[in-house]
Structure formats: C-alpha cells, structure tokens
Amino acid sequence: MNVHNHLRLIEHYHQYEKAIKSLMESMMTSIADFKLMHNRDDQVDAIQRLCKHYPFVELIYSLDCNGVQLMDTVCSPDVSYRKRREPGKGQDRNHRPYMVAARQSENKVSVTDPYLSSATFQLAISSVQVITDDKGGEQGYLVLNYNLQRLISYLKGDQARARIHPIFQAVYGVIGGLLIVVSMLLLYAGAESFIQVFDFKKDITTGAFSIVILVTLGLADF
Incomplete structure (x- = not known):
C-alpha cells in the first residue's frame, strides 16, 4: 500500500471515527471475560464468532498488567499477511500505541488512532479492554487488532468490491x-x-x- 492510499484511509477513518470507536467499544464489551486472559481455546472461539459478522477483525491476545503477552496470538481465519505474524508469547508490548492509549484513558475500553503495523506495514487500529477480577482488581488487558482497510470497506458497504x-x-x-x-x-x-x-x-x-x-x-x- 502506497502513501496515497494510507492518507486516503486516514481521511476515511476521521470521517467515520465516532462510529468506529462506538463499534469497537461494543465489540470489546461483548467478549470481555476474565477466562479469555488465560484460555487460548476461548480466544479462538471468540475471534471466530466475531469474524462471522466483522471480517475486519484480525488478531486477539492477552497481556498481563506490565504489558507482556501471556499466550501466542490468535489470528482470524482470513488474517492478512499470515506468514509475517509472530506467535507473540512473552513479548513486551508495553510501549505499543494501544498500551499507551489504554494507560491514558479513564475508560475500561480504549481505541487507538490508526498506526502502522510493525508486522505487515499496513494501517491498523486496536482496541484494549482492561480485565478485572470479581473484586475489581486489574488483571491485565485483552487486545483486538483490526485491519483498517477492511474496516473502512465494511463501513462503506463495499466489501465485495474491495x-x-x-x-x-x-x-x-x-x-x-x-x-x-x-x-x-x-x-x-x-x-x-x-x-x-x-x-x-x-x-x-x-x-x-x-x-x-x-x-x-x-x-x-x-
């Protein structure tokens, strides 16, 4: 994807920004569960259910309170550039854009602005849900990653054309x-x-x- 396409996608993102953030927050809230933090099978099930309705969802993974990934990343069936994806377990993601957004936000769910994926060099956005236990103690973070180009196509209703x-x-x-x-x-x-x-x-x-x-x-x- 060239610079012109990146700029056009960012322009579309700002056009739909309010709808995007509202959608991301509702998706995160629907799957937020402490069990997803340590159960990879549950993560696989969650992303498969999401992809049936939201084809722009690409990745799901969990982090501890320090931003270190707990398990290997779970990819959607139609994830782009699958061979470039790393398993991820044990990686420190503390300084990634979504972690910075999560720590700066007062809400349990935060959504990043578009950023360039280090794995694919494509524009992506992420949403982060703070996971708490029954007593309200912070246990870590659940992250969903989205392909921005597919997301914009979904919102514009031109998935088939894309x-x-x-x-x-x-x-x-x-x-x-x-x-x-x-x-x-x-x-x-x-x-x-x-x-x-x-x-x-x-x-x-x-x-x-x-x-x-x-x-x-x-x-x-x-």
Missing part, C-alpha cells in the same frame, strides 16, 4: 501488456512497409497510405 479489486488490477495489467505487444507489432509492420515503399515495382501511394494506418494504430494502442 475483495475483487486485485483481480481487476491483474486483468487490466494483462490487457495492457497485450496492447503494448500489438502496438509494437503494428509499428514493426509499419517500418517494414516503409522499407518496401522503395521497391519501385509497388505503388508508392498505396504503400505510404498503409504506413500511415499501421503507425497510427500502433501509436494509438501504445
């Missing part, structure tokens, strides 16, 4: 390549006709006319 856009790009690339080949062949035919014009056995007017047609078509295709 899914098939790479196919259209590939088709246009093939068509463009074929047109270049055709134009080169036409220019070659024009050059060959130009040489044959000097053969006095042939009509010069007809030859010149064919050269003009071939060169014009070749340049038009190119």
